[in-house]
Amino acid sequence: MNRTFTLFLLLTVMASARTPVHYRLSMSAPSTHLFEVTVTVPPGNAPVDLHMPAWRTGRYLIQDFSGGVQDFDARNASGETLEWRKTDKDTWRITRPKNTAVTASYRVYANEFNQRTRELNGDHAFLDPAAVFMYVGGMTDAPVRLTVVPYGDWHVTTGLERAAEGEDEFTAPNYEHLADSPVEVGRQTDIPFTAGGREHVISIYGEGNWNADTLVRDFRAIVEENLRFWGRLPYDRYVFLIHCQPNAGGGTEHLNSTIMGVRPFVFSDPAAYTGFLGLVSHEYFHTWNVKQLRPKAFAPYDFTKENYTEELWVSEGATSYFDDLIMVRAGFRDERWYLDLLGGMIRSDRSRPGNAVQSLAASSFDAWVKYWKRKENASNAESDYYGKGSHVSLLLDLEIRHRSGNRASFSSVLRSMFEDHPPSKGFTNEELIAACEKAAGAPLRDFFRDHLYGTVPLPWERTLAYAGLSVTEAHAPAKGELGVTVTDIGERTRITAVRSGSPAETAGLEINDDVAALDGFRVRAGEFNARIASLGPGTTIRITVFRNDRLREVTATISGPALPLYSVTRSGTATPREKEIFMDWLGLRR
Ligand SMILES: [Zn+2]
Missing domain, CATH: 2.30.42.10 (PDZ domain)
Structure with missing residues (x-):
């Protein structure tokens, strides 16, 4: 090739890398549950491969979203049909003449309630973009433009940036950003508030007995507690999407938003409402832990197949551990509640036979074939990177506080990991272990060998003593057990x-x-x-x-109880250092 032609090619490639891939989403007949999608790819010569993701972020399970695609078609800018064929379950390959732009269109069946993937009906539309929008092979780094055409008087709420105020045009720097930004379209109530100097929106689809002022007060407290924990907010604007529906529950974290389900009338029930705030605490903590500080296997996400990682115990387990602590530190829960929770944790850890069968690292790695494909013998055969991950996080936190003379903690390790490991870099267990040892000022290889890679029973009694706590076995009335x-x-x-x-x-x-x-x-x-x-x-x-x-x-x-009940109390003989660890750990005033 001569130099001029090479330069021409290079400039063409650079220009097409900057030209956005344009998506258009419409929903002209919501009751059919069919989204209408077009994808316009900038001019080029090579065949265009459009891929439908096989999974969505936050749920480590192959879901094959291509199964819902129908009516695929491809045309050039003049509206003439282009040839295409499928090359595998997720890929549509379109051939084109030189320098031709391609607009592909298809419809997606969206009727998956409470899966937090895609739902369209006469009341609203919700989509995790990974479940609806195909990406262009070789162009996942190209900027993205999204036009949404709402049905009737519906409006759009999303963490995506609006191209212009008042228009349903959105932008994203790349496909992954789009895929990690769920979109709600309907008559949802949007409640804006400011916290930490940033704009936040609570967006509620569905009716319920919530009070906007209470929600703003409590969500703001959770934001501010996380700001204290992490040091800074990693976004300009954040959206809490809420589906307020009968039988709704659970949530999924996203880049600068979350989608959570809640039942309509929990807001007047203090216990149920505090439980819901616990979900908010969990999903919001993920904004840092898994969205910013993420396993190396997710940097970047590969939407074609399983992304194997032994680090989910940090992403989910540490989040499940700190979501409770944040609730205590923010004043939603008290010391007594947390001590009771500790007793319950010990019992749940020791009553799961699978903890002796599968290591925590293996539970993370096999999430795709075990945790998310739960079988009826799961508790016999498997550990659990949520539950045991939170237990190991707790013990690690106290171990670091103890070894460092309360100068460092698992919190301070995560905070520095968050700053040192941007999303493009990711982290590994080895890097985390090194950071923990540095913070503790002591080797912790044995801890991780036993409790992350091994199945050695967790040393609850010894470790809780570092915070001046003692564990006693309560003598419950002898109840028969069958198992x-x-x-x-x-x-x-x-x-x-x-x-x-x-x-x-x-x-x-x-x-x-x-x-x-x-x-x-x-x-x-x-x-x-x-x-x-x-x-x-x-x-x-x-x-x-x-x-x-x-x-x-x-x-x-019939046998007697397999396990006692555990009671965790503050020890009368705790040293000043142990008391100090306890107070700092729960965020109580010394
Ligand atoms: Zn989670």
């Missing part, structure tokens, strides 16, 4: 879990057995549990079950 979970499903009462090593397992009870009778009398789940609990250890019972419609009877011997 099964039974659930009423329609007219049937079904065994949905059997704990390994339990009397139920020894007796030969199986998951999916339908309980017909206990000692000859018909029972439902509530009565079954009450009667087992009322029996003393050593009592023999007859359980009649249907298995594959065949009646059979097993005999089981």
Whole structure:
């Protein structure tokens, strides 16, 4: 190639890299649940590959969003049809003449309530853009422009930047930014407020008994507590999207927004409302922990396949740990509540047989095939990067405080990791371990070998003592245990879990057995549990079950409680340093 031609090619490539990929989203017939999408790709010569993501951020599960795509078509700027064919389950390849712009169009079926992926109906539209917009192969770094055409009088709420005030035109610096910015379109109520010098919006779809002033007061407190934790807000504007609907729950974190579900009437129930604020605390903490400070495997996200990482215990576990602490530090929960929570954590950790089977690192890595494809024997066979991840985070926090003489903590490690590891770089467990050792001023290899890569039981008693706490085993009234979970499903009462090593397992009870009778009398789940609990250890019972419609009877011997209840209290003999660690840890005034 001669030099002029090379330069020409280079300039063409640079120009097309700067020309936005333009998406247009419309929803002319919401009750059909079909989004209408067009993607316009700047002029070029090579075939255009459009890829539909196989998964969305926050849920580590292959979902194959291409399954909802229909009516695909591709045209040039004059509206003439271009040839295309599919090359794999997620890819549409369009061939084009030289220097031709391409506009592809397709529709997406969107009727997935509470999945936080894509939903369009007569009431509203919600989309995680990864579940709706294809990306252009080789152009994921190109800027993006999005035009939304709302249905009727609906309006748009999103964390994306508006190209011009009053218009439904949005911009993003690249595809990943678009994919991580959910969009709500409907008659949602938008409540703006300022915190930490930045604009925030609480956007609620659906009716409920919420009070705007209360929400603003409480959300602001959570923002400000996180600002104290992390040192700065990593965004200009943040949007809390809320779906206020019967049976709604859970949430997903995004770049500068979150989508959360809540039931309509929890706002007047103090316990349920504080529980909802706990969800807000969790999702908002993710703005730093997983969106900014993210596993190296997510830098960048690869939407074509599983992104394997052993670091989810930090992204989810540490978030689940600190979301509770933030609630205490912000004044929504008190010291007594947290001490009770600690007792519950110890019991839940020790009552999960899977913690002795699968390491925390393996639980993170296999999230794609285990955690998100939950099987009925999960608690027997698997650890849990949320639950155990939060327990290990807690013990690590106290270990660092203890070793460093309370000069450092897991919080201070995360804060410096957040500054040193931007989203483009990511972090690894090895880097985190090195940062923890530096902060502690002591080697912590054994801690991570035992509790991240191994399955050594967690040293609750020893570690909680660093904060001047003592653990006692409370003597609960002797309740009989069988080791099964039974659930009423329609007219049937079904065994949905059997704990390994339990009397139920020894007796030969199986998951999916339908309980017909206990000692000859018909029972439902509530009565079954009450009667087992009322029996003393050593009592023999007859359980009649249907298995594959065949009646059979097993005999089981009730055991005593597999585990005691744990009570965590402040020790009368705590040293001044231990008391200081406790006060700083919970953010109490010394
Ligand atoms: Zn989370």
